Each structure stands twice: as structure tokens, then as C-alpha cells.
Amino acid sequence: MGARREVHREVPWRNAIRGWLRSHAYGLFSALGRIIHRPLDQGLTIAVLAVALALPALGLIAVQNGSHLLAGAARPADLLLFLVEGASQELAADFADRLRGDTRVLAVEARSPEQALEEFRSLSGFADALAVAEGNPLPWVLSLNLANPEQVDAVAENLRGQAEVDAVIYEGAWLTRLQGLLALAERALWVVGALLAIAVLLIVGNTVRLEIATRLEEIEVSKLIGASDAFVRRPFLYGGLWLGLAAGLGALALVSIAMWLLSSPVEVLALSYGSSLTLAGLSIVDALALIACGMLLGWGGAWLASAQRLRAIDPR
């Protein structure tokens, strides 16, 4: 008897869940059917959405590769000091030692005129020019790395006054500037990404709004035969979700094509710098995040367009 009552209690509960799942499945697949039945209209919308999603993704790839490149690059000296002409080895060594005693200085490397000449020769094109020059025109060079690159101006000013120093050259500034630019690009990417996300919301919202207008009769009839607001809304929300999914996949395809087009020129360029840089694409996690973003925006756009609108449709 007890077991039987249990069954009776369970069945309506299960039926309710099944009915709920069925109506979700109906919403999911009827929405997919709608998209498949109008491949041209929906295909164009999806293409626009895919481009809107691909742009920030490509920007992200550019920034990621840029940071990767900068992180991998050996840190150049922050300052180069050219010592006065004719400075002896002792003077250079003493001066280097003195600098090492300065807490602001992290490392000092001294290069003799001979070493510099050798290096210079090995660089293409200069060997002939040097052969013409009398003797060795190059000075002693000390390259400095600072404990805090921000202090570079103060230290440079300080060193310029020293008798041993002929010239002070900023060497590492380009890296700092490039890093600053990269940080700016990353920030700009977020802004552009946010704007494009809004564009996706609006495009999906507009598509769903038009869809509602063309399916007004169906919505009204459904409501007249007992469809709830949620039931009527579901196909539109799932429609947005499908659009977002298709757009996300389309964006991935666009990114892959772009990567394929860019990878060989980048390799050639890298090779000319003696590096073997290969362009890193989106990771699996990034790719999934891109698709998830598409789906979320699609759903959100559909919700924005349909929530109030569908409630307001009262069958007449």
C-alpha cells in the first residue's frame, strides 16, 4: 500500500518535469528549424554577428602575441654610457665599480672599444666603412640596468655631469613605451569589445523583434489556446541562443582564416629578425569563451527584445 502511494506521488512530479523538458525541447528545436528554413536571411545576420565577434577576438590575439613577444625579448640595457675618448681600461673598470656601488643600479656591463668594434663588424654593411676609419673610433661603453626603470631620467641626469661620461643614451625606453602602448591597446580592445557586444545585442534584438512581428498570429493563437508567457518566449530565446552559437562558430572560422593568412608573413618577418616567432591562435578555453560569449549575447538580445513585447501581446 505504501509503495503504491509512493508511485502515485511520484508520477505527477515526473510528468511535470517531463512536460517541462518537452516544452524546452520544442522551443529549442522549433527555433533551430526556423533558422534552417530561412538560410539566406539568417545566414546574413549570422555573418554580421560573426564579424562583430571575430574583431575583438583578433584584437585579443594581437595583444596576446604582442605581450608574449615582449615578455620573451631579452631586457635591453636601460642606459648606455659612452665614456670620454681615450679612457683607459682602469678608468672604465673603476667607474663601473663605482656605479655598481649605487643602489639605483642593478647591473653594469662594460664593453671595450675592441669588443664593440668586433660586434660592429659582424653587423652587415659596416665592415667596409670601418676599414676606411683610422684606428678604433669607438669609446668604452657601459650598459646599465636600473633597479627601477622609472628612475631612468634622474639617473641619466646624474651621470651626464660625471667627468668620465661623454654621452648618455636611453636604450630601454622603447620597450617601456611599447609596453605602455600594448597596455593601451588592451584597454582599447575592451572598449571596442564592449561596443561590439552591444552591437551584437542590438542586432539579435532587432532580428528577434522582426521575427515576433512576422509571427504575431502564431503568438496570439498560442496564447489563446493556453500558452504561458514563458512558453511563447522560449522559441525566441532559443532562437537568440542558436544565432549566438552560429555566430560564435562563424567567428572562430573567421579567426582561423585570418590566422592562416597572417601566419606565413609573420614567420617570414620573424625570420628576418633571426627569430622563429609563430603566431599563437586562440586557446581551447578562449575559443569556448568566444562561443559562450556569442550564445550569451544572443540569448540576452533575444530576451531584451521579447520579454516585454510578448507580455504586451494580448490576444484580441
Added chain:
Amino acid sequence: MSAIRFDTVAKRYAGGQDALRELSFSIDAAEMVFVTGHSGAGKSSMLRLIAAMDLPTRGLVQVLGENLGRLSRRAIPGFRRRLGLVFQDHRLLMDRSVFQNVALPLVVAGVPREESSRRVRAALDKVGLLTMELKLPIALSSGERQRVGIARAIVAKPEVLLADEPTGNLDPSLSAEIMALFAAFAEAGTTVVVASHDLNLVQRMQKRVLVLDKGQLIDDFRPRVAGAAKANPSNVRAMD
């Protein structure tokens, strides 16, 4: 207990015209009732109130035990699933097959596919359109479309069936057939309310008739066979 009860119901639309005034009547469960009157007499307004498509301005509308004036928005879909609606313009979805149109109430109610198919075929069989299930409504005659609309209204086994001019576009023999179908539902326990101005048809069916004029109930009678009807001159006048 009555399936439908109106108690001094008035309906005034936003434009200011009074569609119904002081309307009171009661319809029993499993009863079949015709509502008749000139166009603009309030037949459609009355059906709209029963289907919870409008709220009464004054008075009580009680359908299947629910006070519709107090029915919350969330409760309306559940209430509507207990009704079957037949529209004069059938309101079929033209881009869906006959089968899909008839299945719509079952989809809305979350009925499993197999059971749904069985019930759709049973409903189509009842209206004689079993062979048409894959056609689109556009390929059907207006009489066939109307019957698809009726199949959709009955497929979920409603407790109340409301029909607004269901035979408006049909020839007399088809009209009689459809009315016989409605009578059979009433026999089977469904409360049936049919708004119609086809007086000959209404007369022949010999069911209870509510006559509306300018939003008021002016007669409530059951026509008898031709000889008996003559005995009550007021009825005859109302039917003219």
C-alpha cells in the same frame, strides 16, 4: 453546478460603447447553447469574457468554478487549456501542416509526442480530415479549414467549447454536419456555446437559445418542433 454563470455583467470598451449590459444567465455542464442576435448585439463580447480575453466592467463572470474577474495573469494559460475555441476566421497557422495546427494545444500542454499523435489523429478523424494531416491549410477549402480549427479546439478534450460563427462560411449541409459534431461533444460531456446568426440552423438543432440585443438578454428559450414553436409567439418573433 453551472459551467458558466453571468451575474449582472456589463462590458464597456475603452471607446465608451456598452457591449453588454446587465447580462445574467447560467449554462449547465454538458449543455449545448446557441447565442444569437444581430451583429453588434454582444455575442462576441460575451464569448470573449468567457474565454478570459476581456475582463467584465461590472458583474460576475464565473467559468468552470473560476471567477474570471479575479483570475491572475499567471492563471490564465491554465484556465484557457480547459477551453476549446473555434474562430469564425479559423485562425490556423498557414505555415504549419494540418497535423501541426491541430497538435498545437497538446504541444502547449506538454503532452508526449506519441500520445499527442494519437489524439491529433482521433480529432482529425472526428472532423473527417484524417487524410489531410500533411497538407498546409492553404491547400484546403474554407470548410475544411474550419473543420481543422474545430479539430484543434477539441483535441485537448476541453471542458468548455466556444465557437464564434463556426459555420459562417460554410454551405448548409456542411454547417449541419458541424453542428451535429458539436451536439455529439455536448452528449459526451463538453459544455458547448455557439454564437451564430444562422437562425434556420439554430432552430433545427432544438437546443437552448440565448438571444442578445444591444448587449442585453432579450430571450432564453428552447425551440420545439415546428408545431410546438408556434405555441409561443414571443419566441418566433425573437427568431426573426
